[in-house]
Amino acid sequence: MHCFSQLVIPRMSTSRAVLLVLVVALAECCLSPAHASEPQRIERLSFNRDIRPILSDKCFACHGPDAAAREAGLRLDTSDDGAGFQGGYSVIEPGDAEASELVERITSDDPDIVMPPPEVKHPLSNDEKAMLARWIEQGAEYQAHWSYMPITKPDLPENALSGASDAWSRNAIDRFVLAKLIAQGIEPAPEASRVMWLRRVTQDLTGLPPTVEAIDAFEADDSPDAYEKVVDQLLASDDYAERMALVWLDNARYADSNGFQFDNARKMWPWRDWVIAAFKQNMPYDQFITEQLAGDLLPNATDDQRVATGFNRNHPTTIEGGTIDEEYRVMNINDRTTTAGTLLLGLTLECCRCHDHKYDPIATREYYQLFAFFNTSADPGKGEQGKSIAPFIERDSGEVMVMQEKPRKSFVLTGGQFDQHGELVEPGTPGVLPAFGNRPRNRLGLAQWLLDKEHPLTARVTVNRFWQQFFGIGLVKTPDNFGFQAELPSHPELLDYLAADFREHDWNLHHLIKQIVLSATYRQDSTHRLELADPENRLLARGPSFRIPAELIRDQALLASGLLTKQVGGPSVFPYQPAGIWEDLNAPASHAETYTQSTGADLYRKSLYTYWRRAATHPAMTVFDAPSRDVCTVRRETTNTPLQALALLHGPTYVESSRKLAELVIEAAPGDEPSQITLAFRRTLSRKPTESEQSLLARLYRQRLQSYRANPTATDKLLAVGESAVNESLDANAVAAMADVALTIFNLSETVTRK
């Protein structure tokens, strides 16, 4: 792309002659959008990689899968014939760009002729025009969309430089990664230090940094399986189950409140605890999905399996007066359908409610066939204040909403309107995906179909999401979209390998995760390699680094300070929150809820257990990009804002934790400030401070100590923050000064980064 920007492009009265010159010029360049950072030449354009993204983005809205919107009977998403429409070949002469009407139309100067029409304001760029022309010159070969093709387990690449078993690779992942690096002429990054790897893997698998004891033990263990032993220990912990659950709660849009209107409380935490227990026992992923989608339909369904179906009930519900029950009921079914689409199929289905998909070959009718699987459920659209919405089961002295079948006809809803019934439809799956077969046409059959070994999407989408969890970005960058508009995978064969392997190993998550975290790829140092111009690390030429999620920022401070309460499950809790957040919702007195802060150990539970109110998520979570969980979320953002700085500098959790950490390190090394600083540093950042870090922090300590000694009121105020007891046996001024050092450490960029 760089070379292209240097081309002097005449202000094109784009005659085809000029265009063909351009085609030749471009042949000398690397211009594939999906591979823009690769310096190699691309000899032959690929429909999937180079052409479909252009057609999909610029042409399919009128010449794509949506029959109703199709102009001039022409669809460009497929090559030829079919029933009653003209495919791409009606305007393309394979091998002859100049003779192809498509080229004439996209390069015309005449506003009445040129495509796309100027009024659409979404013109083709010159390089896109040139690519289309060149693809035609090369024979205009169409390909099926990669993610709809069956998954075949690829052979491991023979790496040209090093032979089949190179010295770097530790497992299959590395073979694929290295093959690509070698093709680019890039060396992998050096191995991360042991501490860095331990911190990385412990954060990834447990959401917490390693303890000082764990670091010392690992550094002392020179046995060949030291790394694997650590991973096995971590995978067996409650912390692991909680860490995995944290991600799934976003996916499954779990919350403790109803969402719409007054956003009052609901009780779904027993479902959350089911998720934690499932991860703790390493439930096979296919069972994990089946029980959540359709546990109630399993033979002799247990209470646990029925609780699992709360997954489908997690969406927001309303109690707003004046709403029409059926309208909200349909909205709920839509939510379940699109959640399954996003989470399991990697397909965006929202648009199909009203019209055929503009990009992907999914018709409105097919959407409502999927919808029909979820439509036969007994729950109404609307609830009443303070009541669970039936059906529910009794659990932990309360009612948990679950699924229950109730026969109901489904129709295409014209224009997506709940009361505009069109054609009657039976439950079914999109024609572009494998046939549904003789399975029962209910949610259980749907789960079986999704998890079938022929299914091209579920396993790919799943391993991609787990990859994202460990590398910050998926092999497919858009975990929610594997359709035509999605960017292609950075390592397509690796994705397929992992998907096939995961399925072959009975959807065993431990197996998948161990492969990832024990790979040489994962073990690389994460120092950014600016010379590679690959800031997102799509090449995997270094270890991944990214800001840790909101919850873990808080949990880490609680752990470092010794405040963290480790207790699995139970009702959600209410940590410190600025006054008035719930009152700000403006609910009338009859519907208002009061935030009653927890006391004692409950103040220091993991953030996973913080009460999740959708309309007013905890502000310290929100500033660090926790979603509202109104809808299924499969990727969180990582922003960088001044409000984050304020939350870490002034949030009572951090001020209190800094004091407790100060007390702890002073007790551990009385009178020895350098050791105190080192310990505070290690408890937070795992590594030891550098000399310069040590001296800057020591100077800060001395300055602050002097200041607190001169101003005892300031000391008192600092020590008064938080509910935890003050250790009266220590010098208050020293505690306050060391607390400022600890707060400084909590605020370091490295502290909130997993690198």
Add this chain to the structure above:
Amino acid sequence: MDELNHLCNCIDRRRMLQLGAAGLGGMALAGMQAAGAASDAEQPVLPHHQAKAKRVIYLFQSGAPSQVDLFDYKPALARHHGEDIFSLVPQTRRLTGFNDTHKTHPIINTQYKFARHGENGAWVSELLPCMSQITDDVCTIRSVSTTPVNHDPALTFMQTGHGLPGRPSLGSWMSYGLGSMNRNLPDFVVLVSRGDLGNMQPLNNRLWGSGFLSGRYAGVRLRSGEAPVLYLRDPAEKPITDERLILDVIKQLNEEELARSGDRAIETRIAQYEMAYRMQTAIPGLTDLSDETESTYRLYGDDARTPGTYAYNCLMARRLAEHDVRFVQLYHSGWDHHFSLPAHLPKRCKETDQATAGLITDLKQRGLLDDTIVLWGGEFGRTTFSQDGKVRQDYGRDHHAGCFTMLAAGGGFVPGLIHGETDDFCYSVTKDEVPVHDLHATILHQLGIDHERLTFKHQGRNYRLTDVYGRVVEELIG
């Protein structure tokens, strides 16, 4: 590097790349050239055209004020008081669940006197004596229409162009598209006040959320009280000079880590800590009203002295506009008058009338109205027929999506224009309908933005504020 940090503050990576392409080529951008850079080149460079306005103050009257008791004068209501509206106009619109079981829907005349005001002769109800004085400065749009008939989706629609949660609000689009104009304050600030009403509509954070845009474009709520921004105040109350010592060490250690790791996110984080520091002095300065004179309170009313009131927030909106905050979103709740409208509507008007007029007048006097759009309105309108199927003195009105009145002042909206007409029973627009998407398109247009070109690709689709709709209403902007 300071300059770069500042840029990082204000603009996102995409726009950074455009700047790079536009000539700041010497900047060390190599590390930021992502694989997606090819599509970045297609991101529109803003503004798309010469902007008329650079700020918006949106005075949202949450709950939906009754247009027929305030602005859209309908003498026919008096003649047909008590008659079933659907014997006079065909029912073409769905009723809410409150009203769909009533046998008749009797028309209720307004209890309030209307008179013409200003040179433009705009009809305004007696409930709004101050706003009556400024009709020539305001563009009155009587023909706004929306789709949802329940509060939550209608509020969401008005703020994000879509009735379901998940899309960015108007202020976020603007912040995303145009970036920041100041160094010390957020681009998009939210102020909330409430009228006292039993049945109030909740104001959900997502109304000023950034949806699928980066969270940095979300509205920042300025609360009343000691900590207008959450966590602005240190609970240990260290003097800012003491905190500066800590910040200096954080900065030095972060710079060391930046040098070690090459992670450019650290550069941004360093800049954000500096902004957090500046906010701690800028925001108290903003909320310290000691520099206001008595004339201010004559203009906005005495309520403007009390934090948390609508009048105070209007005054704060002017101060934020002076500091070049791009988008100030006010909400005043308590307009949902299903019952006993005559007991409540006058109170809401009293709370808001003087301050609304005062704000517009103040901006005009200070020369800020030319490039500031002030919007006034609710999420839908109210029915001319009775809430409960009965004719009564303490009537109420139900939700009505078909037509309602909004006001726009400044920023190139034609002053004094009265746009659009509704039928005698204020059931439908009869002339110059302005659907919400058209209003959004027009607002963006005034800000120099082509609503069809300010897009963000999410889940494979280019989304925009106006969805697949929207038309710039040329008549409104002359």
